[in-house]
Amino acid sequence: MSHQATTASEIKVLIDGQEARVKPETTIIQAAKTLGISIPTLCSHPAVEPYGACRVCTVELKRGKRSRMVTACNYPLREEGLEIQTRSERALRARKLVLELLMARCPEVKILRDMAREVGLEKSRYPKGDEKERCILCGLCVNICNQVVGANAIGFVSRGVDRKIGTPFLENSMDCIGCGACAFACPTQCISMTEKDGVRKIWDREFNLAVCPVCGNYYAPIDQLETIRKQVNLPADHFKVCFTCRGLKL
Amino acid sequence: MNKAKALKSAEELKALFQSLSSEKTVGKIRVTIPNATCSIARGSAGIIRRLEEVLKQKKLFSQVEIKVTGCRGFCQIEPVVVIEPLNVLYQRVSADDVPEIVETSLVQGQVVERLLYPVSKEKRARTEAELPFYSLQKRFVTENCGVIDPTSMEDYLLTGGYQALARALKMKPEEIINEVEKAGLRGRGGGGFNTALKWRTCRTAPGEPKYAIINADEGDPGAYMDRSLLEGDPHRVLEGLIIGAYAIGSSQGFIYVRHEYPLALRNFRTALNQAQEYGFLGKNILGSGFDFEVQVNQGGGAFVCGESSALMASIEGKLGEPRAKYVHTVERGIWDKPSNLNNVETWANVPLIINKGADWFAQIGTDRSKGTKIFSVVGKINNTGLVEVPMGVTLKQIVFDLGGGIPQKKKFKAVQTGGPSGGCLPESLLSLPVDFDRLTEAGSMMGSGGMIVMDEDTCMVDVARYFLNFLKDESCGKCTPCREGIKQMLAILNRITEGKGQEGDVEQLEEMSGGIIDAALCALGGTAPNPVMSTIKYFRNEYDAHIRDHKCPAGVCKALVTYAIDPQKCTGCGVCLKNCSTGAIKGAKKKPHKINPKKCIKCGICYEVCKFAAVKRS
Numbered sequence: 001m002s003h004q005a006t007t008a009s010e011i012k013v014l015i016d017g018q019e020a021r022v023k024p025e026t027t028i029i030q031a032a033k034t035l036g037i038s039i040p041t042l043c044s045h046p047a048v049e050p051y052g053a054c055r056v057c058t059v060e061l062k063r064g065k066r067s068r069m070v071t072a073c074n075y076p077l078r079e080e081g082l083e084i085q086t087r088s089e090r091a092l093r094a095r096k097l098v099l100e101l102l103m104a105r106c107p108e109v110k111i112l113r114d115m116a117r118e119v120g121l122e123k124s125r126y127p128k129g130d131e132k133e134r135c136i137l138c139g140l141c142v143n144i145c146n147q148v149v150g151a152n153a154i155g156f157v158s159r160g161v162d163r164k165i166g167t168p169f170l171e172n173s174m175d176c177i178g179c180g181a182c183a184f185a186c187p188t189q190c191i192s193m194t195e196k197d198g199v200r201k202i203w204d205r206e207f208n209l210a211v212c213p214v215c216g217n218y219y220a221p222i223d224q225l226e227t228i229r230k231q232v233n234l235p236a237d238h239f240k241v242c243f244t245c246r247g248l249k250l
Numbered sequence: 251m252n253k254a255k256a257l258k259s260a261e262e263l264k265a266l267f268q269s270l271s272s273e274k275t276v277g278k279i280r281v282t283i284p285n286a287t288c289s290i291a292r293g294s295a296g297i298i299r300r301l302e303e304v305l306k307q308k309k310l311f312s313q314v315e316i317k318v319t320g321c322r323g324f325c326q327i328e329p330v331v332v333i334e335p336l337n338v339l340y341q342r343v344s345a346d347d348v349p350e351i352v353e354t355s356l357v358q359g360q361v362v363e364r365l366l367y368p369v370s371k372e373k374r375a376r377t378e379a380e381l382p383f384y385s386l387q388k389r390f391v392t393e394n395c396g397v398i399d400p401t402s403m404e405d406y407l408l409t410g411g412y413q414a415l416a417r418a419l420k421m422k423p424e425e426i427i428n429e430v431e432k433a434g435l436r437g438r439g440g441g442g443f444n445t446a447l448k449w450r451t452c453r454t455a456p457g458e459p460k461y462a463i464i465n466a467d468e469g470d471p472g473a474y475m476d477r478s479l480l481e482g483d484p485h486r487v488l489e490g491l492i493i494g495a496y497a498i499g500s501s502q503g504f505i506y507v508r509h510e511y512p513l514a515l516r517n518f519r520t521a522l523n524q525a526q527e528y529g530f531l532g533k534n535i536l537g538s539g540f541d542f543e544v545q546v547n548q549g550g551g552a553f554v555c556g557e558s559s560a561l562m563a564s565i566e567g568k569l570g571e572p573r574a575k576y577v578h579t580v581e582r583g584i585w586d587k588p589s590n591l592n593n594v595e596t597w598a599n600v601p602l603i604i605n606k607g608a609d610w611f612a613q614i615g616t617d618r619s620k621g622t623k624i625f626s627v628v629g630k631i632n633n634t635g636l637v638e639v640p641m642g643v644t645l646k647q648i649v650f651d652l653g654g655g656i657p658q659k660k661k662f663k664a665v666q667t668g669g670p671s672g673g674c675l676p677e678s679l680l681s682l683p684v685d686f687d688r689l690t691e692a693g694s695m696m697g698s699g700g701m702i703v704m705d706e707d708t709c710m711v712d713v714a715r716y717f718l719n720f721l722k723d724e725s726c727g728k729c730t731p732c733r734e735g736i737k738q739m740l741a742i743l744n745r746i747t748e749g750k751g752q753e754g755d756v757e758q759l760e761e762m763s764g765g766i767i768d769a770a771l772c773a774l775g776g777t778a779p780n781p782v783m784s785t786i787k788y789f790r791n792e793y794d795a796h797i798r799d800h801k802c803p804a805g806v807c808k809a810l811v812t813y814a815i816d817p818q819k820c821t822g823c824g825v826c827l828k829n830c831s832t833g834a835i836k837g838a839k840k841k842p843h844k845i846n847p848k849k850c851i852k853c854g855i856c857y858e859v860c861k862f863a864a865v866k867r868s
Binding site: 052054056058070071074076090095098105125126127136156158161162163 | 569735758762
């Protein structure tokens with residue numbers, strides 16, 4: 001995203017003292033990336049709209065003398081003269097708080113410990129929650145399922161401290177196609193997905209996997225293949241052979 | 251729908267007003283009975299029924315006009331009956347009083363002395379104007395509440411209703427916004443944001459259609475200003491909305507009402523239908539070429555849906571949770587279109603400004619907070635109710651002059667303003683003038699106008715714990731600091747109230763508060779630490795007493811309280827023994843009794859029932 005001259009369609013921002021020139025509406029995370037500055041985040045993913053839930057990417061934004069705290073994943077840069085500090089004292093205090101709280105919630109999740117160490121935090125002072133709890137409620141799985149897969153098979157259940165992720169009424173969801181995008185996107189690998197003897201198990205449902213007639217390997221849930229085939233209106237035998245054997249580049 | 255009735259111009263409205271005014275019945279006896287939620291809870295519906303029966307029996311039914319209205323604000327003395335032209339107000343009336351009222355007041359034209367409001371031991375007040383509760387009030391926004399029948403369009407028109415709309419439709423939209431700006435109107439829902447600025451931003455924001463919305467998702471514990479307005483004068487709120495919509499350039503309106511307000515919703519729906527019939531809604535309103543419709547949305551019981559972006563998500567049929575508002579809802583709101591949300595009371599102020607003028611409005615109130623504000627004064631206070639006072643009145647005036655002070659001559663301890671997001675202000679700040687900025691400076695906020703008064707028997711650590719517990723339940727759970735942070739702060743507060751507090755707990759609460767304020771997504775999370783921070787700021791000694799001395803000075807926190815009977819004072823009357831539900835009290839008649847601490851559950855009933863102050867709490 002390197003533009004030569006400042007045009008009307010470009011704005012200038014200072015991030016940690018370095019100047020970035022970006023198109024209006026660029027988010028702080030994207031702008032920082034152009035400078036090689038990485039801002040930690042758990043709930044944002046290039047494939048989905050920023051959700052702004054984990055708050056790990058909180059940074060300090062200065063406009064003249066006024067300073068406020070914003071999340072880098074979804075703050076759109078729309079004006080000149082903004083100065084962003086990704087590691088100011090206040091920004092680090094906010095990030096530490098969030099990580100310390102998440103570490104208490106999910107004591108055994110490595111990515112949290114790694115991020116916490118980055119901001120000088122070794123362990124959480126708060127009482128430890130259930131050691132088996134790995135979900136940080138970042139919502140990435142829900143957003144991927146909704147925005148990318150389009151299946152809307154999972155969503156948020158209850159509110160506040162009781163919030164969790166699940167299928168409607170926590171029953172087997174007929175909308176789930178077993179694609180596993182949620183498990184793939186999950187930053188803490190807390191969604192269980194297993195495969196055994198041609199059956200994939202996810203969200204308490206079993207999906208039969210298609211067998212490739214060429215190599216004999218299982219390659220994808222039949223439900224998923226059928227859904228995609230119908231969505232894009234492909235011929236009935238389109239997914240008959242596995243991707244490798246068809247030599248498709250994905 | 252009766253099309254013939256629809257008014258096609260401002261002139262037709264004027265003509266209708268004049269004909270209604272001349273038809274107005276004179277000389278007929280009128281009995282006004284408020285029948286809003288608070289009155290109904292205290293039996294007003296039974297009084298109305300009984301009155302109709304008695305009047306029919308006495309063949310007086312056709313000679314008396316029974317006016318059923320909204321609430322007049324003074325909930326403590328409900329049910330109220332006002333009789334005109336006798337000009338008398340009866341309070342705490344019961345259905346059994348009705349025959350006497352009919353005979354004495356309606357037939358003989360005499361006053362039933364015992365039903366008058368006792369101002370002092372000797373003096374009873376005959377009219378509302380004599381009640382101290384109304385002394386400092388300026389009832390402009392609530393002028394019709396408790397006076398007109400909220401389900402009658404004629405009643406509203408007779409007060410000059412919809413004439414502000416007729417006037418506004420002859421103005422240019424920008425002129426209306428300028429007028430509201432000159433008046434200095436600020437949002438009554440909590441933020442205190444400049445209303446004209448909001449309208450202008452929405453008006454100039456690109457995108458069509460634009461939406462105008464009434465926020466009636468009032469959820470602060472103990473606050474019911476909006477409910478009362480919608481129940482008592484729904485047309486005023488609607489008229490304000492239509493004027494605002496015209497100024498903004500919106501053709502579609504919404505009202506978002508919480509599910510727990512059935513009467514408010516019913517009255518507002520009636521108002522909507524009537525406005526449609528009379529041509530104040532629909533196509534080409536009063537011949538101006540302006541079209542406007544209103545849709546009703548009911549909330550599902552989530553406090554967070556009072557937040558603008560969550561409310562709009564809920565209207566869209568999505569999960570009611572807030573989103574980042576770096577791009578404001580006035581630019582991108584419902585379905586990403588410019589959407590202007592104002593609170594019920596804010597909308598209700600608009601006809602007033604158009605009718606009486608910005609200059610008139612701006613002379614009420616303080617430098618930067620104009621007009622009046624309705625407060626619901628509840629808690630440990632003698633006169634519970636809604637007051638409408640000019641901005642700048644002091645907390646002391648509200649609590650003591652209007653509120654009548656604390657019951658049972660107990661000492662005032664604190665007043666909590668601004669709902670769960672607000673703070674607790676101590677006695678030393680009672681002289682604080684109530685306006686948006688002064689309350690914020692003091693570490694609290696105006697909020698939507700809830701005021702909870704607390705006496706010496708209130709434990710401030712427990713109060714902070716109560717509000718955090720409320721917010722823990724009401725947090726949507728989307729963002730980490732709010733969901734996890736409130737939970738952990740609450741755990742610390744629970745520990746302190748259980749006598750397990752540690753040195754450093756207060757400092758940790760302060761540190762967490764700062765972080766949560768900075769990192770939370772929406773205003774619910776961002777203000778959640780306020781009750782904790784303000785109680786630490788003004789009542790630090792109570793935290794210290796809990797943590798260091800393991801004492802709860804107010805005697806509220808059970809784990810830190812013990813009850814014992816003073817044998818010197820105990821007469822052995824046995825009242826405590828009879829009332830004790832766990833059989834913890836033993837003793838022979840006329841001999842000093844004793845409490846068995848192993849069986850005592852510290853409910854405090856013995857302390858309350860003892861007439862000899864022999865039960866000691868420490």
